[in-house]
Amino acid sequence: MLKQPIGVCAAITPWNFPLAMITRKAAAALAAGCTMVVKPSEETPLTALAIAELARQAGIPAGVLNIVPSKDAAGIGRLLCEHPVIRKLSFTGSTAVGKLLMRQCTDTLKKLSLELGGNAPFIVFDDADLDLAVAGAIASKFRNSGQTCVCTNRIYVQDGIHAAFVAKLTEQVAGLKVGDGAAPEVVQGPLINAKAVAKVAELVGDAVDRGARIETGGKPHALGGTWFEPTVLSGMQAPMRLAQEEAFGLSLQGRSGLAVGTGCWRWPLRATARRSFEAMPISAFIWS
Known part of the structure; x- marks a missing residue:
């Protein structure tokens, strides 16, 4: 097994499991040597901020795990998709939004992981x-x-x-x-x-x-x-x-x-x- 960090990773997470959805994505990125930017759901921003504080207390350096709370989900999502520094995006949410993010990631050829809606x-x-x-x-x-x-x-x-x-x-x-x-x-x-x-x-x-x-x-x-x-x-x-x-x-x-x-x-x-x-x-x- 080779340790080859892909670079800066981003995650857009839902509200229904606000702790688990962030930790499962961030843990893999950090273990691989990547930094992570997380856009949590606007319904549950405090859980995400609490995770960042726990990470600080655990000794994770500033700038490694970054939380971006915002009510502008569409704007932040587009920025994460189109920014060339971000090399991987992980999203859990609706199928409609997942399709939109996939389209927005095409110009920068990001690696993309999607967990979408079910029936x-x-x-x-x-x-x-x-x-x-x-x-x-x-x-x-x-x-x-x-x-x-x-x-x-x-x-x-x-x-x-x-x-x-x-x-x-x-x-x-x-x-x-x-x-x-x-x-x-x-x-x-x-x-x-x-x-x-x-x-x-x-x-x-x-x-x-x-x-x-x-x-x-x-x-x-x-x-x-x-x-x-x-x-x-x-x-x-x-x-x-x-x-x-x-x-x-x-x-x-x-x-x-x-x-x-x-x-x-x-x-x-x-x-x-x-x-x-x-x-x-x-x-x-x-x-x-």
């Missing part, structure tokens, strides 16, 4: 352990209040166990305690901001208008603020936006709202599997 399918065969499958669906969707790119968004359940699966899932999702994430027994905290709440409500509304049924939840939580009721939707169909878009929230179908869209699929499995993976998910779950 993960969760497929349940009729020979699966129902309790384990339901527990797996909840764990894979409601982590971080549904605000991760690897969360389940679409659930496909084989005909023979569809009704039983939906009933069990609905019962358990309805029992999820919502509130301050730091409080005991609370398992679902708020969404990141009011815009996220509006998006989840919009996606749920679109699904209902197109024939989906709300099994539980489906609206902003009585707590107000940016809380949304953990939601289960059944009767999902492919044209619904919730079946096509990443729902960063508590909406399980399939971003706080979990609209869990449980879509019943039938044989042939081959066609269902093909449709499930057409959206190029970065994760997928199969229970059998």
